[in-house]
Every structure is written in C-alpha cells, then in structure tokens.
Amino acid sequence: MSAESTGNQNPPALKSLDASLRLSVIPLSIATIWLTVTNKEHNPIYGDVNFTNLTGLKYMVFTSAICAGYASLAAIASFVRCFLTKAWLFFVSDQIVAYLTVTSGAAVMEILDLAYEGDQKITWSEACNSYGKFCSKMKVALILHALVLCCFIVLAAISAYRVFSPFDPPLSSKEVEDEDEPTT
Template identity: 35%
Template sequence: MQVLQTSTSCKQHMGTHNQRLEDNHSVLRLLETFLRLLPIALCVTALVIMLKNSQQNQYGSVSYTHLGPFRYLVHANGICAGYSLFSLVIVALPRLYSMTRAWSFFLLDQVLTYLILAAGAASTEVLYLAEKGNMATTWGSACRAFGPFCHKATASTAITFVVVLCYVLLSLISSYKLFSKYDTPTVSNPSKGVEC
C-alpha cells in the first residue's frame, strides 16, 4: 500500500518537474529565436552602412576597402548574418534535437562570437587611430579630413558590438543546451543519487 502511495506521489512529482522543464525550455527557445533573429537585421545594417561608406573631397578619397579591419568587418558581418539565418531555420524546425546538432551549434556559436568580437576590436582600434592620430608613428588624424566616413564606420562598428552581445548570450544558451542535455530532461536528483 505504501509502495503504491510512493509511486503515485513520485509520478506527480515527475509530472510537475517535467512541466517546469517544459516551461523553461519554451522561454529559452523563444529567447534563442530572438537572439538569432536580431543579428540578421543588425549584421545586414552594419554591412550595408560599411559597404556604402566612401568619401571623396579635396584631401583625397577614402573607402572601407582601403582599410583591412573594415573589410574584415564586412566579411564577418556577412558570415554572421548568413549563419544567424541558417541557425534560425534549424532552431525553428520542431524537435530535431540531437547531440550532433547541439555540438555543432555550441562550437559554431563560439567561433562566430570570437570572429565578430575580433572584427569589432580591430575596427575600434583603427577608428581610434583615425580619430586621434599617433605622434610616435607620425600618423595624422584622418577623421579631421574624412568626418562623415568616420561617423559611418563608427555606427557600423557600434552595431557590430550589439551583435557581439547577442552572440555572447547565444554561446551561453548553446553551452547550457549541450551540457545539460536540454531537450532530454533527467528526473534524478544528482546530489542524492536516484530518487522517485
């Protein structure tokens, strides 16, 4: 009789536990979808701003193609937009979860975070030099002559850093999903061994 009661209580407990997990997963799924959707718009915006960024005046002409980090920023944003779209489609597909997919997302999210962060850091550095110049290396301030070019490059770089933030969060989510085996909830209490 007691065994029967324990079994019923156990089933109820497992039900509540699984329901709570389901709710958490829905929130996480929604957040992940948003965090993969947002970078598509942001990357395309940053990319278009930089692609159209060129200026010509009495001092000469300058374009994003003249500076390595800005070219890298365009490529990184292009790759990031493509990957975000691709991963969004995969995430949207209902329940195609597998460890291979979890591992792929985990590794690719990490790589994309590093890729886009490096692009942002390098562009920030070149913008700083263009703004302030450098006495020791006799590099003059290019932004005095090419103000609008610098403003557009700054806007593109700032947007890229919002993408970095999205990808930092996505990396956390994908590592949580991989290592906690997100879609296949356990029902044991690890600290006490097997329960229920």
Template identity: 25%
Template sequence: MSPGTVAVYYGGGKLRVLDSRMKMIEVVLRCAICAFGVLAAALIGFDSQVRKFFSVEKKARFTDMKALVFLVIANGMVASYSLIQGVRCVVSMVNGAVLLDKAMAWAIFSCDQALAYLTLAAAAAAIQAAQIGQFGQPELQWMKMCNLYEKFCTQVGEGVVSAFLVCLCMVTVSSISAFNLFRLYGKAKGKS
C-alpha cells in the same frame, strides 16, 4: 500552464525539460544578430567619401583599412549563420522539439563559440582602427583622418556600434547554446 513556462516531469528517473522561453529568446537574438550584422556590413561596406585636396581627389573607402574589411566579412558570415540557425530554431519550435542530439548540439555550440570570438576580434580590430583614424598616432607620424572625412568616420562609427551589438548578442547566444549542450550531460539526460 502557460506556453512560456518551464515544465519538469519526473518519470522513470529521467528529467524532461521543455523551455519555450529559451527558444523564443534564442530566435529573437538570432534575428537581432542577423539584422545588426547586415546593418553593420551595409553601413561600413557602402560608405565612402570623396575629398578634394587642391586638384587631387581622394576617396575614402572601407577597403582602405583592412580591419574594416575584416569587420564587413565577419558580420556577413555571422548574419548568414544566424539566419540559418534562426530558421532551425523556428522549425524546432513548430515541431515541438526542444533538444537536439549531442552531435548537433556540439556543432551548434562550436560554431556559436567560434563566431562569438570572430565577432569580438573583428569589433576590437575595427575599434582600434577607428581610434587611430580619430586621434592619429603622433609617435608614428600618422595624422588624424576623421577631421578630413567626417561623414565617412561617422558612418563607420555607426557600423562599429552595430557590430558591437552583434558581438554582445552572439556572446549571449553562445551561452544559450552552451546551456543547451551541457544539459544533455547531466545525471538525468534531457530528451525532447
């Protein structure tokens, strides 16, 4: 049997499921979350552009929009958490353990769900702020800013795309953690 296959053993009415592919996918996704989260935070956090209007210099920074500050903080948190969970996954793969106890599975599931919603909220807020910066809001007399700060807006757009990828990966990881949690509650409880 190849190492990436699912093995099912029936013994004494108990079902034992070993799924190394699921663990490998989780490790890859957590590494992707970490990389994209750091990339999004760096692209947006270090972005600035100075523009001179007559004799006044105005500097555009990510701190000028609170939605971008929220996005940078959220992606930093998710990247740190995913790094820790990625290390936990690698250690469990090396030890051969597939499932954890219920308390740990609940904790991982809860954190994954909370951070998936956090990244979704941060990405949605940043997209809304980017739309206002790109197109303005004439009804409120907010002017377009991206035609004045093109480099800044382009780099923020790249960061928002990276944050959206973090969101997609985080939703997938939270689905995996939900699967890992709820398979502990079947008629035949899985054990490692």
C-alpha cells in the same frame, strides 16, 4: 542532477529567446554591411576614402556576412526536430562566430582609434578631422557590430546551457573528501 530529472531541456522561453536573438542578428549584420560598404568620402586635399582602403573594414564586412548567414541557417535549423542532436553544433558554431565578431570589432576599434587620435610617434595624424562623415558612419557600424556581438555572447551561453545541462555538476573538493571518508 541527471538528464532524466531535469525534465524539459529546451524550455519554450529559452527557445523563443534563442530564436529572437538569432533573428535580430540578421538585420543588425546587414545594416553593418550596408553602412560599411556605402561609406565613402571625398576630400579635395587628401583624396577619397572608402571601406576597401582599410583591411579591418573588409574583415568586418566579411564577418558580418558570416554572422547574417549563420544566424539565418541556425534560426531555421532550431525549429527542426531533434534539437538535442544539434546542440554541440550550435555550441561550437556560436563560439566561433562570437570570436570572429570580437576580432573584427577589435580591428575596427583600432582603426577608429587611429583615425580619431592618430599616432604622433610614427607621424600618423588623425584622419577624422578631414573625413568626419566617414568616421561617424564607421562608428555607427561598429556599434551595430557590437550589438551583434552581444547577441552572440548570449547565444553562446544558451547553447552552452543546452549542451551541458543534462550532465551532473562536477564535485567540489569538499564533496570528494566527504565521499572518500569512511562512514562510521
């Protein structure tokens, strides 16, 4: 199928889904940032804990800020004409932001795992017994961050569709063999 036979490469439903996902990423990312930055707890025995004590949480805040900023710019840019010329830019950018979101989410998941379970081999005790409110807020922030990731996975698929749909699909090995055989 060629680009001419596919008709409209940007169906209205796909464009509205794209815009909706990009716009929903913004409040989710801002909520993740707010929950993480305001998350602190005092324990009279062990002292204070806040997001600046953990590099993984700072990385998630940084990534969430990138997600919110990029989603804002991309939502605005998607309504500007000449969308097909931006398809590759969206494709690459959506992929990069999705991977950043995966890595920051994985870092926070590891922190949460250590905070809840500890690591007895290296005498690291679980911290959530002493900092329950901090751990609960961190869990909610991680869930919001995971929702942002889900949005970017769908956005990456949409942008991949936009980039690659104008091209013919590759031939299977059976089709190549059929083309190579002489017709009798």
